[in-house]
């Protein structure tokens with residue numbers, strides 16, 4: 655039986671970002687580090703955000719085949 659947690663630390667949004675709860679440091683593809691600054695941060699998984707590594711909502715207008 656699967657365990658269920660009410661407040662997971664990491665949530666994968668289908669077709670969208672990865673949600674991180676709490677404080678984290680994200681290292682992007684160029685090796686730059688970014689510290690989270692919100693209670694919940696959205697990390698882009700589609701690669702199309704203009705505000706990498708964060709999700710800016712661009713994934714919502716992508717065709718299904720380009721969504722993560």
Ligand code: FES
Nearest residue numbers: 698699700709713
């Ligand atoms: S996942 Fe939202 S812009 Fe990439």
